[in-house]
Amino acid sequence: MFVKQISVFLENKSGRLAEVTGILGKHDIDISALSIADTTDFGILRLIVNKPDLALQVLKENGFTVSATDVIAIAVEDKPGGLAKVLEILYRRDIGIEYMYAFVGKVTDQALVILKVEKADEAIEVLRENNVKILPAEEVYAL
Amino acid sequence: MRYWDEHIECMDRSTLQEIQFKRLVETVKRVYTSVPYYRKKMQERGIIPEDIKSLDDLKKLPFTTKQDLRENYPYGLFAVPLSEIVRIHASSGTTGKPTVVGYTKHDIGIWSEVMARTLVAAGADKHSFVQIAYGYGLFTGGLGVHYGAERIGASVIPISSGNTRRQIQLMVDFGTTVLACTPSYALYLAETMEEMGIDKSQLKLKSGVFGAEPWSENMRKEIELKLNIKAYDIYGLSEIIGPGVSFECEYQCGMHINEDHFLPEIINPETGEVLGEGEYGELVFTTITKEGLPLIRYRTRDITTLHYDRCKCGRTLVRMEKVIGRTDDMIIIRGVNVFPSQIESVLLEMGEVEPHYQLIVDRVNNLDVLEVLVEVSERMFSDEVKKLEQLEKKITKAIEETLGISVKVRLVEPKTLERSEGKAKRVIDKRKI
Ligand SMILES: [Zn+2]
Numbered sequence: 103m104f105v106k107q108i109s110v111f112l113e114n115k116s117g118r119l120a121e122v123t124g125i126l127g128k129h130d131i132d133i134s135a136l137s138i139a140d141t142t143d144f145g146i147l148r149l150i151v152n153k154p155d156l157a158l159q160v161l162k163e164n165g166f167t168v169s170a171t172d173v174i175a176i177a178v179e180d181k182p183g184g185l186a187k188v189l190e191i192l193y194r195r196d197i198g199i200e201y202m203y204a205f206v207g208k209v210t211d212q213a214l215v216i217l218k219v220e221k222a223d224e225a226i227e228v229l230r231e232n233n234v235k236i237l238p239a240e241e242v243y244a245l
Numbered sequence: 246m247r248y249w250d251e252h253i254e255c256m257d258r259s260t261l262q263e264i265q266f267k268r269l270v271e272t273v274k275r276v277y278t279s280v281p282y283y284r285k286k287m288q289e290r291g292i293i294p295e296d297i298k299s300l301d302d303l304k305k306l307p308f309t310t311k312q313d314l315r316e317n318y319p320y321g322l323f324a325v326p327l328s329e330i331v332r333i334h335a336s337s338g339t340t341g342k343p344t345v346v347g348y349t350k351h352d353i354g355i356w357s358e359v360m361a362r363t364l365v366a367a368g369a370d371k372h373s374f375v376q377i378a379y380g381y382g383l384f385t386g387g388l389g390v391h392y393g394a395e396r397i398g399a400s401v402i403p404i405s406s407g408n409t410r411r412q413i414q415l416m417v418d419f420g421t422t423v424l425a426c427t428p429s430y431a432l433y434l435a436e437t438m439e440e441m442g443i444d445k446s447q448l449k450l451k452s453g454v455f456g457a458e459p460w461s462e463n464m465r466k467e468i469e470l471k472l473n474i475k476a477y478d479i480y481g482l483s484e485i486i487g488p489g490v491s492f493e494c495e496y497q498c499g500m501h502i503n504e505d506h507f508l509p510e511i512i513n514p515e516t517g518e519v520l521g522e523g524e525y526g527e528l529v530f531t532t533i534t535k536e537g538l539p540l541i542r543y544r545t546r547d548i549t550t551l552h553y554d555r556c557k558c559g560r561t562l563v564r565m566e567k568v569i570g571r572t573d574d575m576i577i578i579r580g581v582n583v584f585p586s587q588i589e590s591v592l593l594e595m596g597e598v599e600p601h602y603q604l605i606v607d608r609v610n611n612l613d614v615l616e617v618l619v620e621v622s623e624r625m626f627s628d629e630v631k632k633l634e635q636l637e638k639k640i641t642k643a644i645e646e647t648l649g650i651s652v653k654v655r656l657v658e659p660k661t662l663e664r665s666e667g668k669a670k671r672v673i674d675k676r677k678i
Contacts, residue, residue, distance in 0.1 A: 109628035111621045113658045139630045143637075143655050144621075146628055165660045167621050171628045200629055218628070 103226050104172035105239045106154040107216065110147040111167040114140060122147060122161065129153075129160050134245040135216055137203035148203070150175070150216060152243045172222060175242045177212040177235040184213060188234055195228045197221050205245065214245075247558070249365040249397065250358070253505050254560045258553070261561065264505055266300050268533035273297050273306070276539050279324040282317055283307075283541060303508065303531060304519050308542045311344060314484065319345040324539050335383045336483045343383070346483050347537040353392065355534055359489035359503040360393020366494045366501070366558075367477040368452045369423045371398030376416060378426035378434075379457065380406040385487030386457055386580070390425045393489060399423070406430065409437045417447050424453040427580050428460035428468060428476070432611035435471035445473040454479045456488055457580040458613075459568060463677075465497075478567065484543055485530050491565055496557045499564030506534045509563065510542070511551055514572045525550045527572050528565065546572040576606055576672055578613045581650050585671040588617060591643045596624060603662045607675040616653045617644060620662055 112118045119138070126133060126149075135150035151157045154170060161168045178184040192199065198220040205214040214237065219225040229236055248254045253261075274294045276283040286307040287293070296305060313322070320327060331350050335343035348356065369375060375394040379386030387405055394401045402419055404412055406426070413434060415421070424431065431453055438445070450472055456479035468476045480500050481488035490507055491500035502509050507530045511520045514527040528545045532538075547568040555561055576583050585604060592600035601620035606613060619640060627633055633656060641654040663670045 107628070109626070111626050111633075111656075111658060113661070118658075141630060141634065144633065144657075146630060146633070148628060165658075167623055167626045167659050169623065169626055169628060200631075 103174070103236060103238070104222065105150060105175045105216070105237070105242045107171045107173045107218075108149045108151060108154055108157050108161070109169050109171055110149070110161060112138075112140075112145045112147050114143060114145055119147065121164075122149075122166070125160055125164050126151065126157060129156060131157050131160075134242065135203065135205040135214070137201075137216075139201065148201075148216075150205075150242060154243070171218065174217045174219065174222065174225060174229070175237040175239075176215050176217060176229065177237055178215060180211055180213045185215065188215075188229070191228060191232045191234065192219065192225060195224065197225050197228070214242075247365075248560070249362040254362060254501070254562055256505075256561060258561055261504065262300055265508055265533060268505075269300065269303065269508060269531065270294065270297055272531070272533050272535075272539050273541070275324055275536075276541060280322055280539075282313070282322060300508075303510065303542070306531070306541050308517065308529070308544050309540050310544050311484070311546075314344045315342055318342050320347065322538055322540075323347050325349055325536055330537055332388075333383075334385045334388075334483050334487065336385075344484060346385075349536040352486070352535050352537050355506055356389060356486050356489060357392040357396040359486065359506060360389055361396040362393075362503060363454060363477075363479055363489050363492035364390075364393050364397055364399070364423065366492050367423065367454045367479075368475065368495070369394070369397060369399055373397075373399040373422045373451075374402060374420055374449075375399045375423040375425060376402040376404055376412070376419075376421040378404055378406055378412055378424065378430060379488075380580075384580075385481070385483040389481065389487035389489055390454065394423075394425075409434060410441060413438050413441060413443060416450065417443060420449040422449050422451045424450060424472070424474070426453070426455065427457050428455040428464055429458060429579065429608065429611050429613060431455055431468045431472065431476070432464065435468065436610060438471075445471065448472070450474050452477060454488075454492075456480055458577050461677075480565070480568070482545060484538075484540060485532060485545075486535070490530070494556060494558040494560060498556065499552055499566050501556070501560050501562040501564055502551075504562050506532065508533050509551060509565065511549070512544075514544075514546075514548075522553055523550055525569070528568075544572075546575065548572060576604070576674065578606060578615050579650055581648065583615065583648055583650070587647050588644060591640070591647050592619065595640060595643065601659070601662055603670065604672045605675065606672065608677070613676065614653065615648075615650065616655060618655050618657045618662060620659045621656045622659065625656075 132152040137148045139146045200218040202217045277294050329349050330347040332348040335345045377390050381387030452475045454477050465476045477493045481490040491502040510529040511526040520526045528547045548570045549566045549568050552564045603618045605616040
C-alpha cells in the first residue's frame with residue numbers, strides 16, 4: 103500500500119535541482135510528483151518516480167545523499183473541502199502528518215496527494231475505514 | 246618612568262648571561278632531583294646536571310612538549326610539594342584534558358614583576374587606570390595582567406571579558422587610561438562605541454596591551470586610530486607563566502623577552518637543531534626561575550625569530566618578532582586554541598565512521614567566527630527537515646561543549662568539501678589580519 107519516495111539532500115545552491123532531474127532524465131526515469139522542503143542552508147528534495155530503485159542507485163552513483171521512504175498516496179475529490187475531510191479523519195485519530203504535497207500537473211477530477219504520517223499502518227487503516235481512495239504503488243509509478 | 250626595572254631591562258648582555266647561566270644550573274638541578282619524569286628523560290640521554298657547564302650546553306637537554314604535560318596530567322611535572330602551590334591555572338587541550346600549570350608564591354611574584362615591566366613599557370604607571378577585559382578564571386590573561394597592574398600601583402578595574410556596552414560606559418565614567426584585552430575585542434569595543442554614539446574624545450584612554458591571539462600591523466593601526474591610543478603587543482603562554490613572557494616597547498619593533506626568567510631558543514621544528522639569530526623556527530623556552538612548574542626547553546609551536554641588537558628604547562633584552570605561524574594545525578579563535586582533531590572526535594562520537602568536515606574561520610565585526618561544514622552521510626540523512634535541524638543543533642551543541650566557544654554548523658552535500666591528494670583540507674582561515 104505504500105509508495106516508495108526518493109529523498110535527496112541538496113545544498114541551497116543554484117543548479118543542483120537541474121542536475122538531479124538531468125540524471126533521472128538520462129536514465130529514462132519519469133517524475134510524477136515532487137516537492138522541496140528547504141531551510142536557509144539546505145533543502146530536501148522528495149520525488150515520486152516510475153523506477154524508484156533505479157533512481158536511488160543512479161543518484162547514489164552520482165554522489166548524492168539519497169534515501170527511500172514509505173509514503174501514502176491518496177486521491178481526494180477535487181473540490182473545496184475535499185482534502186480537509188481527509189485531514190480531519192487523521193486528526194481525529196491523533197495521527198500527525200510529517201509533510202504532504204500534491205502531484206504535478208495531473209488533469210483528473212481527483213487531486214492526488216502524498217502523505218508522510220507518523221503512524222503509517224494505522225493511517226492506512228483509518229483511511230480505508232473512511233473510504234478514502236488509496237492509490238497502489240504500481241498505479242502511482244505509472245502516472 | 247620608562248622602565249620598571251632598568252637594572253635588569255638594560256643590563257649588559259654578558260652580565261645577563263652570567264645570571265642566566267647561574268639560574269639555568271639551579272633549574273636543571275631542581276628538576277633532576279624533584280621531577281622523576283625529567284630525571285628519567287635526562288638519564289635516557291646520559292646527562293647529569295653537572296654536564297651543564299655553559300649556556301651553550303642548554304642544547305644537550307631534552308625538549309618538553311604539550312604532550313609531556315598531558316601525560317603527566319595534572320601535577321606530574323610539578324617540582325614542589327602541592328602544599329606550596331598557591332595557584333592553579335589551565336588551558337584547553339586537544340583531547341579534552343587541559344594543560345595544568347601551578348604557581349608558588351614566589352612564581353606569582355615573578356609573574357607580577359614581568360607583567361609590571363610589560364605595563365610600564367606600554368606607558369602605565371601608578372596613576373593609570375587599567376581596565377582588564379581579559380577573562381578572569383583558569384585562563385591566565387585576566388589575573389596575570391591584574392597582578393602586574395597592582396604591582397605598579399595602578400588602579401585596577403577588573404571587569405573581565407564581555408558586557409561590551411557596560412565596558413564602554415565604565416571606561417568613560419572611571420576614566421580608564423590603559424585597556425587590556427584581545428586585539429579583536431579592542432576593535433569590537435571601538436565599533437560598539439560608535440553605535441552608542443560615544444566619541445573617542447570622551448575617553449581618557451592612552452594605551453592598550455593586547456595579546457592572546459595573532460594580529461597584524463593593519464589591525465594595530467585601526468585600533469590606534471579608532472581608540473586614539475598606542476596599541477602594544479604582548480605575548481605569553483600559560484605553560485611558561487601566562488602574559489608577560491615578552492612585551493613591546495614604545496618603538497614597537499618586536500617583543501622584548503623577559504630573559505632573566507625565560508631563556509629563549511629558536512629551533513628547526515623538524516630536526517630540533519638550534520638556529521641562529523634572525524632565522525625563523527620554533528620558539529622554545531626554558532624557565533630559569535620558576536619553582537612550581539619549571540619547564541626545560543618547552544616547545545611553544547610558535548614560529549618566529551629573535552633579534553639581539555640593542556633596541557632604541559635602551560633595553561638589551563632580546564626581541565622576538567610577531568609569531569608568523571604554528572608548527573601544527575592549531576587555530577586560535579577568540580583567544581581559544583582550537584584543533585580540527587577536537588571537531589573530528591565530536592563527529593566520531595556522533596556515529597560517523599569517517600567524518601568529512603571543514604572549519605571556516607572568519608572575522609565578522611572584528612570577532613572571530615567559526616563555521617563547521619559537515620558533509621551529510623546516508624546515516625545522518627533524513628527526509629524530514631525537522632530531524633536534520635535537530636541533527637545540526639546536536640552537532641553544534643556537542644562542538645560548543647568541547648571547544649567552549651560558539652560555532653555555526655552547516656550541513657553540506659557529500660564530496661563537496663575540498664580535498665587535496667585524497668586528504669581533506671580541514672581549515673580555511675579567511676581572517677585578514
Ligand atoms: Zn625596545
